[in-house]
Structure formats: C-alpha cells, structure tokens
Amino acid sequence: MRLKTLILLSALLPLCLSHGWDPLGWLFHRHGQAQYFGSLQADTTGGACPAECDCPPTFPVAMYCDGRGLNAIPSIPSRIKYLYLQHNAISAVPDSALINATNLVWLFLHHNQLTSDAISKEVFLKLEGLERLFLHHNNLTSIPPNLPRSLRDLRIDHNRIGKVIPTDLEGMDNLTILYLHVNNIADMGTSLKALKSLTLLDLSNNKLIKIPDALPEHLHQFYLEFNSIDSLPEGFLGGLAQLQYVRMSHNQLTNKGIPSDTFNVTGLVELDLSYNKLERIPTVSTTLQHLYLQANQIKGMVMVTLIVSIYYNVIIAYSLYYMFASMQFPLPWSSCPNQTDTNCSDTPIATFPYAVILILLIRGVTLEGAKDGIEFYIGTQSNLTKLTEAQVGVQPLIICLSM
Ligand SMILES: *[C@@H]1O[C@H](CO)[C@@H](O)[C@H](O)[C@H]1NC(C)=O
Ligand SMILES: *[C@@H]1O[C@H](CO)[C@@H](O)[C@H](O)[C@H]1NC(C)=O
Ligand SMILES: *[C@@H]1O[C@H](CO)[C@@H](O)[C@H](O)[C@H]1NC(C)=O
Numbered sequence: 001m002r003l004k005t006l007i008l009l010s011a012l013l014p015l016c017l018s019h020g021w022d023p024l025g026w027l028f029h030r031h032g033q034a035q036y037f038g039s040l041q042a043d044t045t046g047g048a049c050p051a052e053c054d055c056p057p058t059f060p061v062a063m064y065c066d067g068r069g070l071n072a073i074p075s076i077p078s079r080i081k082y083l084y085l086q087h088n089a090i091s092a093v094p095d096s097a098l099i100n101a102t103n104l105v106w107l108f109l110h111h112n113q114l115t116s117d118a119i120s121k122e123v124f125l126k127l128e129g130l131e132r133l134f135l136h137h138n139n140l141t142s143i144p145p146n147l148p149r150s151l152r153d154l155r156i157d158h159n160r161i162g163k164v165i166p167t168d169l170e171g172m173d174n175l176t177i178l179y180l181h182v183n184n185i186a187d188m189g190t191s192l193k194a195l196k197s198l199t200l201l202d203l204s205n206n207k208l209i210k211i212p213d214a215l216p217e218h219l220h221q222f223y224l225e226f227n228s229i230d231s232l233p234e235g236f237l238g239g240l241a242q243l244q245y246v247r248m249s250h251n252q253l254t255n256k257g258i259p260s261d262t263f264n265v266t267g268l269v270e271l272d273l274s275y276n277k278l279e280r281i282p283t284v285s286t287t288l289q290h291l292y293l294q295a296n297q298i299k300g301m302v303m304v305t306l307i308v309s310i311y312y313n314v315i316i317a318y319s320l321y322y323m324f325a326s327m328q329f330p331l332p333w334s335s336c337p338n339q340t341d342t343n344c345s346d347t348p349i350a351t352f353p354y355a356v357i358l359i360l361l362i363r364g365v366t367l368e369g370a371k372d373g374i375e376f377y378i379g380t381q382s383n384l385t386k387l388t389e390a391q392v393g394v395q396p397l398i399i400c401l402s403m
C-alpha cells in the first residue's frame, strides 16, 4: 500500500513544480513602455521628471528609470509613489538620494550593484509609507538598517547576507512577504518572532543548520530547500495553525532528527521532504495532500528497485540464452527431445512470427522519412566512427541498468 502511494506521489511531482512562478512578475515588465518613452521629457501635466527617466502623464505618481544603465539614483520629485530603478548599475544610496521621496510606496532597486557599506544608515527612515521594497540581486551583506516599519513585501534574495539580527525586522507588523533565499544565512536568531503578519517566508538556498527559533504564527508558506538542516525541534509546526506548504527538500534530515509527531498536524497541504536522508516515511496527517519523498534512503524504494532490476535481468538472460541457442544446427527445439512427452509434437516451423516481422518491415520502410533514417543508419550519411565513441554506447547501457 505504501509503495503504491509513493509511486503515485512521485508521479504527481511535475504538477507542483510551478512554485517558481511569481504572481507579481508582470509588475517588473512595464506595459506599453515604447508608447511613453521619448515623448515624456516635455511632460505636460505630471510635473518635473529627470531626463534619464520617464513619468507617464496618465500615471503621474510613477517614475520609470529601469534598465537605463544608471550609476546613481536620479533626483526624485516628491509626488512620486512608485519608483522603478531596477536593472541598472546603481552602487550606492547616499543620504541625499531619497530626501524628497517621502511619498514612496513602492521602491524597486533590484538587479543593481548595491553593497551594504554604500547604503546610508538612515536613508530609508523617512519613507514612512513604503510598502514594497525590492533589493534582490544586489551585493548586500546585511539587511539595510532602519527599514520602514510600514513594509509589507521585502525581497532581498540573491545577495550575500550572512546574518539577520532582531533589530533588522523589528516592528514590521504588516510584513507579509519576506524573500531571503540564495544568501549565506547561517543564523536567523529570533528575528522572525515579531513578524505578526508574515505569511510567506523563503529561506531556501542558505546555510542554515537548524530551523529558526520562534516562527511567525501566521505563516502560510515556509520554504527551506537547499540548506543543511539535519534535525527538527520538537513540535515546531504545532503553533502554526495556518501553515499549508512546507518545503524542505535538499537538506540532511534523518529519521532520528525528526520527533515522531512533527508532521501529524492538521492543515498541512504539501510537505516536500525529497532529497534528504530518511530511511522511513515519517508519520503525516491524514489531511496532507502532497508528500514528496523521492531521493531519500527509504527501504521500500530499495525493494522496488531490486524487484524491477531482477525482472529485467531475467528477461535479458532469456534473450541471450535463446539468441545463442538459435545459432546451433539443428535447432534444439526442431524436434521433441522425448517422444513420450504429449505436450511436444514435431510440427513445421511456425511461420506466423516471420510474416508479422515482414509486415512490420514493409510498413516501416514505407513511412515518411524512412529513407533518411536508413541513410543515416547504414547509408551514405552514416558515421560509423560514432559507434566507437564510448559515450554513445554507455548511455543506453546506463538506462538499461537503471531500469
Ligand atoms: C529636493 O527638493 C528640493 C526642493 O524642490 C530641491 O532643491 C532638491 O534638489 C531636491 N533634492 C533631490 C536629491 O532631489
Ligand atoms: C560583489 O562584491 C564582491 C566583493 O566586494 C565583488 O568581488 C563582486 O564582484 C561583487 N559582485 C557584483 C555582482 O557586483
Ligand atoms: C499596518 O497597516 C495598518 C492598516 O493599513 C496601518 O494602520 C498601520 O499603521 C500599519 N503598521 C505599520 C507598522 O506601519
């Protein structure tokens, strides 16, 4: 029964690989840029706009400066709420840069060359209405200090952050999305505890060796893939009533490191424990819908592989035996070895298989493209030296053996 479930579950995997999809992806790619670009510098209604950016008159609170090779932040008129500075070569945010930008609600600075040293200590402090701050794909080694407490969506993934301290995220009562994946974080300390509204936390691809202490109580999605976690604290999912998705593939989890009732919690919809070191299937809640366990060391898996390989080996052994037997004359099966055996009688060689093979051959060579195939196989286009290259021969062999 368990084996069947496992096979079914692994078949479901491709359906769930869509989690890399970003529902806000469309925001990064502004629609209709071509329409606005170049015609706006003379700016009719919206007010001032720096020459290197454009500010659509139809949307005067937005300023688009993305993908223009900028090295520095241009001067920002105070009316601007939505500021797009991504995909540039900006390396610093000095004190003066955001001085007039106190109305910002969205600030996109991802895909630049920011380093932590080059971000002024209090530069974000005055942005009291900032809700969305994107700093991913930069060169930061820590979360910038004094971020506005009004943030709802903070993305600092793909940097070089090594440590997160409690003051970094303190008081962010409205933060719901926190992306910290692909950094060097080894320790989160207790920095997550205060995040009352956090629902999505991505800490995958870091250097964590344990689950962070004090997880936010409203967490809905928790991603921890590609870390080095080998054990889980007792009842760590217990207080997280809204948690539905837990992804912990590519860690070092063993059965010994997982307290017995850890995953027997209601509410969980998806649990990914693939690519760990489990030898047994942990107890999970009956409400769980998706459980991934591939690439562990589960004994059941070993048995399936063993049975399948015995099965194929027997078939191959028969084929080889009869191939060599068929090279004898007379054929061993052309007469009955024992005339008293009523199950055996001397009959002419069966012709039906040959007829079928002939029909298939004729059908095959009359199909479209058959001529090209033959040319490449044994005709003018064939490359016999390819056959001597080890790689060509080895691949099918590996496929055979791994079945
Ligand atoms: C801020 O606004 C003042 C007054 O409009 C202007 O003189 C100054 O250059 C602005 N500074 C920046 C960095 O945009
Ligand atoms: C990040 O910083 C390091 C060290 O300062 C530097 O070697 C590297 O080139 C930087 N990477 C980028 C993408 O700016
Ligand atoms: C969180 O959002 C609420 C409602 O929008 C707002 O009143 C409150 O000031 C925000 N909290 C912070 C810390 O900004």
Ligand SMILES: *[C@@H]1O[C@H](CO)[C@@H](O)[C@H](O)[C@H]1NC(C)=O
Pocket (backbone or CB within 6 Å): 261, 264, 283
């Ligand atoms: C899982 O939890 C439920 C309810 O909390 C309990 O009745 C059940 O015995 C547990 N299952 C196992 C295998 O521990």
